Amino acid sequence: MEFQRQTKRGKEAESKAQRKAEEAEAFAEAAERHAQAQAAGRKKKKVMKRDGDEDEEVERSKLEDEARKATLDAEPPVPPPFMHNLDRAQIALESGNPYEAAAVPLRLAAIRIEGAKNLRPSFLSGLCRPYLDGTLKPDNPLHRLLYSHRLHHTLPGQPTSIPAILALTNSLGQDLTSFDLFSDIAAQLAPAASPSSSSSSSAEDVDVVLRCQEKGRFFLKTSTEVGNGEGNGVVQGRLRNVLGGAESLEGSASIGTKTRKSFALALVSPLFASPDHSVSLSAFAQDRDLTSYASCVEGLRGVRAALSVNAGTLGLHELAYEVQHRHVGRLLPTASMSMRRLAGHTVKSAVSHTVTSDTRDDPFMATEGRLLRLYQEYAGLGGDASHYKVEGEGQVSRAFGRGWAASLSARGGALTTLNGLAPRFSDRFQLGGPVSLRMFRYNGLGPRDGADSLGGDAFWAVGASLLAPIPTRPHWPLKIHTFLNAGQLAQVHGREKGTAWRELGQPSSSFGLGLLYMQSGLRVELNAGLPLTARKGDGHRKGIQLGIGISFL
Known part of the structure; x- marks a missing residue:
């Protein structure tokens, strides 16, 4: 019996444990279902909230678009950035x-210096006037002459x-440079500093700006000059x-082999603020030693006014x-009687006119262009010299490769x-030497009395020259040249015309x-x-002759 009771109590305990396990399992399932339901609710709320936010964002975007459209309709469009026509032209130049x-299109507004x-x-106003003044006309002869x-x-x-x-x-820059005031x-x-009021013109208005750096106002130099048969320090x-108008005051003093001493002082001023006039x-004052051909020393003192x-x-x-005061004196003991008669003091008061037209590429060794020069002088406005004098020069040069x-x-x-008198010695022509008629002595042609060349009142000279480069060195300033010269000097006054013209x-x-060398304008x-022909008495020479100068025949 006791065993049956224990068995019964065991079965009841087992049954009770099984029921608790089932209840725990059911509670776990219910808790899981509750958690899943809560998660689903939260997800649904989130979806509903996101949908509402999206709707609200879409609505706000629509309102902003409508406001922006209304603003654009109410305001004018923003213009593009301003660009001056000068910038456009420069961009085109830079791009080739x-x-x-x-x-x-451009317009000149002003010139600024x-x-x-x-x-x-x-x-400065006068300098810029021809570029700015519309009253000046190219067809007006006076305006054309001045500008x-x-x-x-x-x-x-x-x-x-x-x-x-x-x-x-x-052109304006060249005008300023020619005054020798700026380094x-x-x-x-x-773009114009003061453009036109019109917007279209303001994009075209241009100023020309020249920025200058002035040279020192005072200039002093010493030099040695060699030329025309003499040397000078x-x-x-x-x-x-x-005076603030591009004027220059220049003075010089020199001593030399033939011009023993010389002094000159000159004041030069441009006219109408133009470098052309x-x-x-x-x-001036100078003493010239002429003993190499005339047994005398000549002194000159004078003043001169010129319009160019x-x-x-x-x-x-x-x-x-x-106006010149001339003194021919200090004669050598060997001076001729003719030279002694020509010595003394003379005064010349003269007006002269010189016209020059020069298109040569180089005035010292021309290869292209031509030169025409005519000088006329009338003396007789006072003093004891009275004459009319004319002198001309011409040159034509051509290069042929x-x-x-x-x-x-x-x-x-x-x-x-x-006045019927013989020409004064200081007014006469002289001819001969390496710069005028090669292979003849310096001033060695024309009338003579012993060792003295007396000069003449008429002369002519012609020359032909051919220049060639040094083989394999065409760029050198040293050239080969051949020459043919001819000329004559005579005294016409006081002689039978036929005899003088025959001479x-x-x-x-x-x-x-010979060889020709160019260096710094010398x-x-x-x-x-050798001489080909020579009139009796003309001083000629054979062999080698050296010539140093500026102007050669």
């Missing part, structure tokens, strides 16, 4: 389109282009811009008045007295070959040659 740059603090404003090519540039306010404005800038001139184009001083006042005008294609004209060039030159002159028609001539010739 010069024709496109030239098509960009900066850094010229010592020049008078009135002078020449400067009148052909486009005036302010007129449509133009960048090439035309650059040409104006270059550096920098040119620039800039020179001290030269210059004061620039004396000037007026000058000068005083550049007439363009009509040449450079100079009108001058000069590989450094070869040929030139033809001619000179001539005549003097006639107006002029008997040329002395020479031929030779021409040096070393020639070997």
Whole structure:
């Protein structure tokens, strides 16, 4: 019985444990279902909230789009950035389109010169006048004479282009450079500082700006000069811009082998603020040793006033008045009787006119171009010299490739007295020497009395020259040249005309070959040659002859 009771209690305990396990399992399942239900609720709430936010964002975006559209409809569009036409032209030039740059419209507004603090404003205004003043006309002869090519540039306010404005800038820069006042001139184009009120014109208005750096006002130098058969030691001083109008005061003193001593002082001022025209006042004194051909020393003292005008294609004209006191004296003991009669004091008061037209590429060793020069002098406005004197010079040069060039030159002159007296020694012509008629002695042609060359009142000379480069060295300043010269000098006054003209028609001539060297405007010739013909009494020489000078036949 006891065993049955224990068995029964065991089964009840087992049954009770099984029921608890089932209840725990059911509770776990219920808890899991509850957790899943809560998670699903939270997810649903999140989805509903996100959908609401999206709807609200869409609505807000629509409102903003409508407001932005209303603003754009109410305000004008923003214009593009402003660009001056000068910038457009420069961009076209930099990109290699010069024709496109030239098509960009521009207008000259003003000219600004900066850094010229010592020049008078009135002078600068006069300098710029031909580029700015519309009342000056190219077809007016007086205006054309005063301002020449400067009148052909486009005036302010007129449509133009960048090439035309650059040409104006270059012309004005050359004008400033010619006054020798500035060490550096920098040119620039800039949008106008005071443009037109019109918006379309303001994009076209341009200022020409020249920035100048002035030279020192005082200049002093010493030098040695060799030329025309003599050598000199020179001290030269210059004061620039004396009165604020580009005037220059220049003085020089020298001693030399033939010009024993010399002094000169000159004041030069431009006219109408133009480098083409000037007026000058000068005083001078010199003593020249002429004993190498005339057994005397000549002293000159004088003053001179000159007006210089550049007439363009009509040449450079100079009108001058000069008063000279001349003294031919200090004769050598061997001086001839003719030379003694010509010695003494004379005074010349004369007016002269010189016209020069020069298109040569190099005035010292021309290979292209031509030269025409005519000098006329009338003496008799006082003093004891009374004459009319004329002298001319011409040269034509042509190059024909590989450094070869040929030139033809001619000179001539005549003097006639107006008081019936013989010409004064100081007014006569002289001819001969390495710079005028090669292979003849210096001033060795014409009438003579013993060792003295007396000079003449008529002469002529012609020359032909052929220049060739040094083989394999065409760039050297050393050239080979051959020459043929001919000329004659005679005294016509007081002689039978037929005899005098026959003497002029008997040329002395020479031929030779030599070397020609150019250095800093000085021409040096070393020639070997011989006279071909010579009139009796003319001083000629054979062999080697050295010539140093500036102007050669």
